[in-house]
């Protein structure tokens with residue numbers, strides 16, 4: 001029995017990998033093409049305990065098949081994807097190919113080779129521009145960008161596969177905005193061109209960028225800037241461990257993972273300025289294509305059904321951990 005992680009060298013996958021290595025005794029296999037993930041992260045995690053790492057693309061089905069058979073993989077956590085909303089507007093085919101087509105190939109392989117449980121990294125972007133917030137899992141799914149549509153299509157493939165093959169069960173986790181890094185500072189978000197607000201704010205506070213651009217100040221929100229539900233990556237990682245346990249005794253299902261309250265772009269910037277002590281330069285810019293005004297999770301379902309209890313629901317803490325990691329990257 002073993003757990004396979006795709007995209008385990010990336011930001012979220014590596015934090016889940018860390019918790020699996022620390023808290024379980026399962027055999028673990030990681031595949032990643034290192035397009036945005038990073039070898040240093042794999043090396044740091046190998047210090048905790050041994051696992052198998054293969055640098056391959058998801059489309060290498062031959063190698064994936066060999067790994068699933070050799071390690072007798074029973075569980076798959078599928079993180080590997082392209083993730084930047086704005087890039088998906090410019091280059092949608094990259095998203096449909098890397099996210100939907102390759103995920104379909106992986107699901108087919110899992111069904112054919114007896115994988116029992118599959119946890120899928122979906123996104124709040126499947127909700128598009130919801131009529132009200134917080135959103136629960138039952139509201140209309142109407143993504144407004146190719147990234148969200150590529151993930152929604154994968155959700156559909158997964159549901160249909162489980163319906164047709166009941167021995168293959170899944171949990172879909174719809175993450176809201178993931179931020180922060182591991183409290184011990186051992187791993188973090190390393191991709192230098194990352195576009196996420198909190199990482200960009202930390203880089204600007206440290207002088208790695210001249211200014212932070214606020215994308216849109218005319219949204220129908222509390223201060224005109226977009227509102228998002230920022231969830232600490234360690235709480236998100238814990239949801240994956242709970243999802244694997246849940247699937248052993250429950251049917252397939254879908255869960256939001258967020259805190260249930262939103263912060264505007266201006267509020268995030270103010271928080272980063274406060275924790276860094278740097279009044280960095282902020283510039284107002286036009287809206288970024290594909291951005292909804294507000295996305296906030298209702299997380300009642302995951303709390304009541306899986307017993308998930310967030311430990312890091314604190315924007316200051318999230319910003320502090322992101323800043324500490326950025327400092328470490330800066331010094332190396």
Ligand SMILES: NC(=O)c1ccc[n+]([C@@H]2O[C@H](COP(=O)([O-])OP(=O)(O)OC[C@H]3O[C@@H](n4cnc5c(N)ncnc54)[C@H](O)[C@@H]3O)[C@@H](O)[C@H]2O)c1
Nearest residue numbers: 007009010011012033034035036037057058080081175178
């Ligand atoms: N970061 C967020 O706020 C957020 C929110 C919602 C959902 N998600 C989802 O979470 C998952 C992980 O995101 P992340 O933030 O860790 O991104 P990331 O870019 O850090 O991680 C993705 C990993 O997958 C690898 N990868 C990509 N395509 C691959 C392929 N074809 N073959 C093999 N490896 C491949 C990359 O090298 C990287 O290590 C993604 O599925 C993303 O859609 C992220």
Ligand SMILES: O=c1ccn([C@@H]2O[C@H](COP(=O)(O)OP(=O)(O)O[C@H]3O[C@H](CO)[C@@H](O)[C@H](O)[C@H]3O)[C@@H](O)[C@H]2O)c(=O)[nH]1
Nearest residue numbers: 083085123124125176177195196197200213214215226265
């Ligand atoms: O330099 C920046 C970066 C971001 N923003 C704004 O900050 C908000 C958050 O943006 P970002 O951190 O890039 O995240 P999202 O575009 O909301 O998308 C993230 O969150 C989604 C879930 O809500 C995931 O699915 C995506 O993979 C992940 O990139 C948005 O309103 C952006 O317009 C700025 O104003 N300036």
